[in-house]
Amino acid sequence: MASLQDRAKLVPQSPLAAAWRVFWPLALALVVGVLMQHQVRTNIDAYSSKQILDIGIAIILAVSLTIVNGFTGQFSIGHAGFLAVGGYVAGSITYYGSFALFGSASATLGTMSGLYGAKADAAFLTGGEGLFLFALLAGGLVSALLGVVVGLPSLRLRGDYLAIVTLGFGEIVRVLIQQTPQVLMSKEAIAAAKPLSVPLSVGGSLGFGNVPKYTSLFWVYAAVVLTLIFAYRLKQSSTGRAMLSIREDEIAAEAMGVKTTYYKVWGFVIAAFFAGIAGGLYAHTIGISLSPVDAGFQKSFDIIIMVVLGGLGSISGAAIAAAIVTYLPELLRTPDTLMKFAIVGVPMLVVGASLLAMAGKPARKSPEKKRGHDPRAFPRFVIGLGVIITGLSLLAFLAKRFGIDLGDYRLILFALALIIMMITRPQGLLGVREVWDGALYRPVRDFFTARRHKGGTA
């Protein structure tokens, strides 16, 4: 008997619908990108646009790691290795490619490139941008190939052991990049070299800073939109469901006929591809000098913090957490703004506490209790958020009072947040749910509709 998947393929699909399925994400990415570049960026200062750019790249990284750590339930702690590989491949393509094609490594910005905008008479897309786009894809693909290599050990290794192998992978990438020659090849040397005959130098331990700076809000947010749509569709698809089943119980999934290794490797490949794209975008950002440290485990841990705080398995959670984790350090440097948060935080505490008092307990044998729909979930969420916001503003107040720069303590605060989160709310901000599945709406509904326990003790 043909499988459900095969039979589904027999259902005729109109070519128009097929084209639309491919077209609309691209169209949406284009629209969002253009809006970001020409509406948002023109209305904010250069510093904020750099912030928004960093958040975009962080979102791509966090969502891509979600596919491995959240969907397939494997634990990769070498994700920065893919970032670095993508970045270095893309960077060397644009750097050396620009020499070969245009004679110099400076960027030829069109209207869609450059963080601080292009000349008014610039073309919509220039040849340099074409090269940049090609370099991004090439970086992603090389990274994806390495994803196969890193994913294959998952055939034999589980859990912690696989985590160590991924860690080792990231460190090996770091050390190998460090060993490359530090001096970039001169224009003459490049012209004299036969194509692909010499290993290209990428700056070694000094970093690779001379990459033409093409990255702009347009490119980053177009990539963010595509990554989010891809992850969303993946989660709904049969491939995604197979991945989720591996996360829930690998042995049971295997017993049900899921090709576990196949899907685990796929998870690594997809995640590596998007991380490679993010690396390419990162390498071409103004003010960034790609360096071997970017492949190290400290960078990997940054991405893991985002994914874990957002909720392992939640795309929207990872994206939200990526934005918060990237933006919070800036907030910590401006205690005055942070102190004003108390205006929101304190009322949240009061409202949350009174809601909790009103919520009562779920009736003992009600279906709500069975399905885990607790009317107290919503008030608790409000109180939790209130505690965090009030705590932050209190911290800002104390820091200002004693003249401490909270920016110095940002990593300590993140580390504490990670520990406390694991102890008090191990599922992270959204758990495995998504904003579009009603992760934020459901607790509210439960609060109003759950059948309550009447009198006595539960």
Added chain:
Amino acid sequence: MDTLLQTLKDALTIGSLYALIALGYTMVYGILKFINFAHSDIVVLGGWLSLVIATKLLVWLGVDLSAGGAAAWWVGPIVLTLAMACCGLIGFTIERLAYKPLRGAPRLNVLITAIGVSLFLQNSGQLRFLFGTSPRKIPSLISDATLFSIGDVQVRLLDLVVIGTAVTLMLALEYLVFHTKIGRAMRAVSYDVRTAGLMGIPVDRVISFTFILGSSLAAAGGFLWALNFSVIKQPADTSWVLLGLKAFVAAVVGGIGNVRGAMLGGLAIGLLEGFGSTYVNPALRDVYVFAALILVLLVKPGGILGKAVVEKV
């Protein structure tokens, strides 16, 4: 011949330090089945605490070493003991506050908590009023004058002390684990936590003891490391992280959860790294270690002395 002997000496020194640190990883993994990422930061803490203690102690004793020479022979052991005690206490506190609430939680959560603890220790160690971000020189507690030489290879008292202390501590641990009551309890808990609890073994107390033991061995590792290289890097320096990672690799290569395996693995990794960097390419010393890790995991996932674990349904 001299190169061979020199390499052997250095490799054995480094290898015995790896082994000492690997013991902490392996004991915690054996009992709680998670990688204690914070262990390498305890090593750092041990190194820095011994520096601070040594400096304070010498000032208190009124000894000035700025002109050269070494402190009296009994200063070293005092510093070592104090550093080990402090780190043991810190290890105990970490276990109680961060890991104990997660007993029975999924292993991934504990792993993430360990990463959090590691980041916390690293970044708080960098604070200006703690250890700061610049490297410092540890006072020479043990003379580094040449004791005797074999060919061109000079053997210092320092080298003998480093290897000797590491080996003594490992022998002591071996005795503790295999020949005492608490050691038997530790082995029972690592064999099966639930059953050990049912047999009346105070599981929580054994786990706490394991952490104290592992952390004080880590402190000794940090102390010896600092003595050996005399300059101690800032708490979040990559070299510390690599030290921790390699010690961990040693634990895995030897067979994680196995005390003797950790010692064997430490020496193996030290030798591999030493000979690889002398005879092949010094720049790739980290690559050998991680390549060995991946190779061992793929060929014999249980490690040299470990047993392969079959997952039961």
